[in-house]
Every structure is written in structure tokens, then in C-alpha cells.
Amino acid sequence: MVYIVGVGLTPVGNHWSKSLRHLAVEASVKALEDYGKDVDYVVVSNMLSGVINGQENLGSYVVSHLGKIGTPAIKVEAAGASGAAASVVAQGLISSGAAEKVLVVGVEKMTDYTSLEDTTSALSTAIDSEYEGFPGGTLDAMHALVMREYMKKYGVNREDFSYFPLLMHKNAVDTPHAQLRFKLKPESYMRSPMIAEPITLLDLAPVSDGAAAIVLSKEPDGPNGNAEILSVGHATDTIAIYRRESLTEMPAIRAAFSEALERANIERGSIDLYNIHDYSSVLGYITTEELGLAERGKAPELFKNGGADRDGPTPVNPEGGLKARGNPVGATGVYQIAEAFLQVTGRAKGAQVEGAKTALTLSAGGLASNVIIHLIRGV
């Protein structure tokens, strides 16, 4: 059994005066103070520190700046799922007895790249670099191909995608640490500039800096709140989407979900909220369909009719998701788990889903080519 026993977050945004180390230290100190005791291992999650910040060896880097020199530490990377992957590694350390208390800190400092072209190139390290990137493809372009296929297959038009970012932004208004805390007007979506047709700016998560930290322990000994990690489900899929049988189905999500349910031995009906990885609106829609919240092609209606609202039957991304809470890529997975932890321990403040006890987080690297699901329950 592994428990989440402490949490610390920095707000997500453009932190010009803070570098990787400032962000990592800020979140880590908050989490350690929340927990009140020491840790014997540090797992750092990050995707782009080498590419953008010229810094690897993040295990040593973080412990050096955290004043924990000597503590074992490593960096874990799985593109957008890095944070969740770090949690998986931390759980393994605890379950195997190699550690008793692990600090998992996700950190990303994207805004050190100021040109859009460079950021696009950096994010595109998540797709196949030789056979999708080299011809001129980008991560956003791959989402665009999925979106076009989805629209064609289910007869969905562009306006039907607006419900997703609209809800995300509405939720972020109530979330203190979110990056984009303003409501969106429906007209804004239709006027949003094209990134890679048909994906527009408002279909995509923003560029963000941030750090989130959680403490995992083999005992529920957190003084301010504890949650049990019921299970993890983890599956991969082909990295290059041109090799896939279908662009509108994400079997890795299905596989990870059924593994998580089985290991946790719970029914899907007992899940009170879903914190999913919405790098794009269409990935958000397909994810909800693969999780069984809507039938294939029907996710737009779920979001349009309030089914995914915070006070609806199946709340999705009550904090605003990647779209509005923000996406400091390698840290996002930890933000998701941290947010779910706050929800199931009743401390999510404005974003609180009433009575939430069991939460699902889903982190995805690339186009659901690496999917990690956590099921957690407040203790």
C-alpha cells in the first residue's frame, strides 16, 4: 500500500524570475512542510530540461538546491506522462522496501524558449522525430490529424469542440493555482487562430512554467490529509500515429483503465471525478469516450449538456485541465495527482467536487502513446 501524504504546488504561469531550481524548490518545500517529516528518496519528473534549459542530471540538480545532498534521486521522463511515471517509480521504491518516504516533484520551465518555433520543436520531441518530425510534422499537427479524422467519422463540426475549452476555462476561474483564470466567450473559439488545421489556439494547452510536489509514504501518516493509491494502470501505444489502425481510438487508455479498475477492485461508478490529460480538445473528447463516460463520437454532447461539469454526474477536470490550469509538460502529471489528492481530502477549495472520495487521474505522453492512470481514494 502506498499513500499520498503531502502536497505542494506553485501557481502555473510564466515565471520569468524563476528558473528550474526555484520552481522545484518552491513546490518541494511546500510539500515537505505539508507533510512535516523528511523523505529518503527524491524522484524528479520533467520532459524538456535538456532541450530547453540545457540541464540534465535533475536528480542531483534538485537535491543540490533543496539542501538534501546525499539523498538518492533520479529524473523520470515519459513526455506528458512524466509526472505520473515518476509516481509509478516512487511507488515501486516504496513497495520494494528501497524507500519509505519519497518526494515526487515535477518541474518544467518552458518559457526559457521565447520563440514559438523553438517551443513547437521542443514539444515535438514527443512524436517520431525522424518519420513525423523531420518531414515537417509537429505534435500539434498530429493532434490535428486525429481531430480531422474524428470530425469526419462522427460528423462533428468545429463548433462542437468549443464546449471543451469553455468548460476548462470556467473551472479554472475557481482554481487558485491555474494559469488562465478567465472565462471564454463561445465566439472566441470560432475566431481562434489556426495552428494546424483544424486545430486552433483554443484547442491547445498553453505554454507554462510550474512545479508540483507530492510525498508518498508506506503509512498514511500525513498530518493534513491522506489518500491511498488504489491502483495504477499503464499501457503504451505506437509512437507514430501513421502506424496506427485507427486515429479516433486510443486502446492504451482502455487497457490502462481496465487494468487500474481490476487492480483496485472497484466499479467505475464509484469514481467521483476524472482528471484527464487534455493536450488538445479532441484528445480530451476521445479520452472521455475511452473511459466510458460517453459513447464514441458523443463526447461533445457530454460537455455541452453539463455532464462533465464540476457539479455534474461525471466531473471532468474540475481545476480546468491542461487547457486552463496549464501544462508545464513534465510536471503536469504531478499536478494532476496533487489536484486529485486535494479533492479526495476535501481541500480543493473553489474547485472542490462535493463529496469526492475516489478520483481517477490520466496522464498521457504523446498521442496517448504512454498512458498512466491512477485511482486514488481519500483515507
Add this chain to the structure above:
Amino acid sequence: MRADRKVGIVGWGVYVPQWRIRSEELARGWGRDWKRYAAGIMVEEKSVPGLDEDTFTIAYEASVNALRRARIDPSKLRAVYVGTESKPYAVKTTATMLIEALGAGGEDRLTTGADYEFACKAGTEAMQSIIGLIGSGMIDYGLAVGADTAQGAPGDALEYTASAGGAAYILGPAEESIAIIEASLSHVTDTPDFWRRQHERYPAHTRAFTGEPAYFKHIMTAAKKLMGLIGTTPDDYDYAIFHQPNGKFPLRVGTRLGFTPDKIKPGLITPYIGNTYSGSALVGLAAVLDQAKPGQKILVVSFGSGAGSDAFHIEVNDKIEEVRDLAPKVMDYVNRKRYVDYTTYARYRRMIRMLHDFSAY
């Protein structure tokens, strides 16, 4: 010059980029009266290479088309020579990339390869060498390409005609050819009519001096000497193709030599696409091969500044009917077009100094 072993053209192919700019638009860019220029040179519009095109990509597609007509396995090519004055690399032979792209010389790449430079006659120079290699029995098949993305100095008279395109010729044993190269001749002197110094972007030229002492003298000398040596007269030929820097010069030199315009016009492509420099005479020859009948005789005389001319006496045989339609023709490429304005032209020709030239587009 005649080889002991007879050599012929086994396959031919061309490529012309789809972009065009009208002479009128070029003149507008410089506030000039286009009617004065266009009428004087008989060029209405010229081809412009796209952002992702260069001499190698042009040579490649022309060569692929030549292979389609030649119907030989590319591994049989044992010589690949590319004639151009717009090499993508000043040092790194375009032929190396072409060899790799085609698979010439087989898996072990047992082939010779080089780039030739002789201004607009680099392609026919390449051809002369290949004739020698095949004629001596050293190889059986060789590829000669003349291709360019010619650099027209902005605001200069040559900007109206410096265009992009190329032609590829696979030569082989006469008995397998669609046309036999019965004889050829080259005439080279030091006549500095047009040149480009090593690090300069654009060539310099000497205006009227490029006419009589250069173009006319060398073409007429090579043509007359070749015909004299093999005992032919203009009446013996069905087609006469000359280097075509504009639409007027080939007609003028041809007439002076004694050819009628109806023999010159089929091979005169510059009025449609401008002067493809090393491709010039060779694209003209391709246009003629696209229509020539078995038994017809062709005279080709190229001209390269610096200066020199290569002359060839070519006789078409029956095989040409079998292969003519196996690849796109010159007019298929001429008729495939999209117009650009001067701004886009300047972008495509890399005439604008960019902030971050990371891609050197």
C-alpha cells in the same frame, strides 16, 4: 569527333518547376516598361524554382524521367555527370547525391561521378565525356544532366530570362538507342563574355560583347565545322536546336547558318519558361525528341559563356515511338504553372535577408 563504338540516346527526361513570373511583373518590380524588354527578347514569362527545389532536385526528376524512357535498371549507369552553374554546394558534387538517389552503379556504387561547369554548355560537356566513355567501351550506360536555378541579378536585363529547369540524357550503345549521336565537335576559346567570380551571388556580363564575339561566333564555328567534317548542309536536317538565352538569338543564328525558322521553332522553349542555362539546349532537344519521327536528323549546338560550343549530329530511329510516352513531355511541364508576384519571387530566390536564416530556405 566520332567514337569507335557507336553511341546513342537511350532515354531523355526533363523537369521544369511549376512557378512562373511574368516579364511584366519583373519589370514592375523595378519600375520599368516591360514592353521594351519582353518584345526585344521574346520571353513572356520564366520559371522560378520553389522554396524546396534546387539544381539537385531538378536533376533528379529529369533523371527519373529519363530512366522511365530508357527502361534500364539504374544500377547499369556507370557514369553520372551533372552540368550546372548553380551547384547547391560549391564543394560537394551534385552527382554524388544523384547517384545515391538513383542507385547508379549498383549496390557498390561502381560509377564515376562529377559536376561539370561551363556556363550554359555544362550539360553538353557532360554529354561529350559520356560519349567518350561509352564509345571507348569503358562503360555501357551513362547519364548526362544539364540543370540550373539560374541567378538573375536583381534589376538586371538577365533577370527577365534567368530561369530554372533541366534535362537528363541516358546514353548507351547505339543498337539500344532511340537516336544515334553520329558525330560531335567542341570549340572552346577564352572569350570573357559572362562570368561569376567565386563568392559572388550573381554573374556579371558584358552586354553586346556577349553577342557577336561570343554566342554567334562559337555557335557558327562549331556548326560549320561539324557539318563540314561530316559533309552535311542545313537542308539535311529536320531540326536545328541552339542554345537559347532568349527567343530571338536562336532564330538569328539559325537563319545565318541557313536554317529555316520551322526547323528551329520546335526546339525553342525559352519563350515559355526562360533560359534554363545548362538546361537550355538540352531542354530544346527534349522538346524535339518529344515529337521527332524515325529517320529525322537533328543538329544541336550549345553555347557556354567563357566561351565555347558543343555541336552534335543526331539521327532518330524507330525505337523512339516505343518510349516517347513513358514520361511527361516538355510541354506537360511547360503547361503546369502557377504565377507568383515579385515579392514571392524574391522570397523563393532568397533575395531577402532574413532575421534568423536557420533554414536558408
Add this chain to the structure above:
Amino acid sequence: MWAYWQSVPAHWREIPARYRLEGGECQDCRYRMIPREDICPKCGSRNIKPINLPRKGKVVNYTVIWNAPRGYEYYTPYVIAIIELEDGTRLTAQLTDVEPSDVKEGMEVEMVLRKTRVSGESGLIAYSYKFRPLIK
């Protein structure tokens, strides 16, 4: 800014694929793929031979890119498509010589060789396959 600078060895080893559309065919299940894999994604066999894939195909999906990665910014807007070659093999490629608004699903295209990534004024020119509508 690192992204535009093409590694020379990395491009050189891809030349058979980039210049000649060389892929692989599994000798056990006949699955064809580009790039040529060491292990067949379908049946797990190690017995994969290089094969020159057909040069013609059709567009099965596409997008028009406005936000380009570093090194491709002067080409925007450009089209990235998933192409199905005549033998069923799929690959992702850039389209060229076509207006983005003229691109349609099912459009027949053929391979051409074009400049893909150029490392500034002094670096390598990396040529690679692109696809364009048929000439004839």
C-alpha cells in the same frame, strides 16, 4: 535553436529511406513498413528485408501547418499528410507543389525529392521525399 541543425550522420544513415523510399518487408507475414524495423511490429519476426516502396499513393488524412517547428517556418502554410502508398504502406510526409486549399482526401500523389531541412548558409542540405499531385 538546436532543432534546425541537422545531424550529418543521422541524415546520412536515413538516405536509403529519404532518397529512395526504402522501407522493410517482413519475410514471415509480408507486412511492409517505413522505416525498416529490426522487429516486425505485426508478428515480431526478426526477418525483415529492405525493399523499395512504390512511389505513388493517395492522401488519407492531412493538416495545414501554420505554426512550424524551427527550420520550417518559411514554408508555412504547408501540408503534412498521411499517405497510403499503392501497396498499402503508410507514411507521414509533406506535400509540395500544391495549394493547401486544393488538397483533398483520396488525392493521388507521387513521390518527389526535395530540400527538407537546410542547416543555414553553411550546413548540410537534407533532402528527403515529399509528395505532390501527379503530373501525368
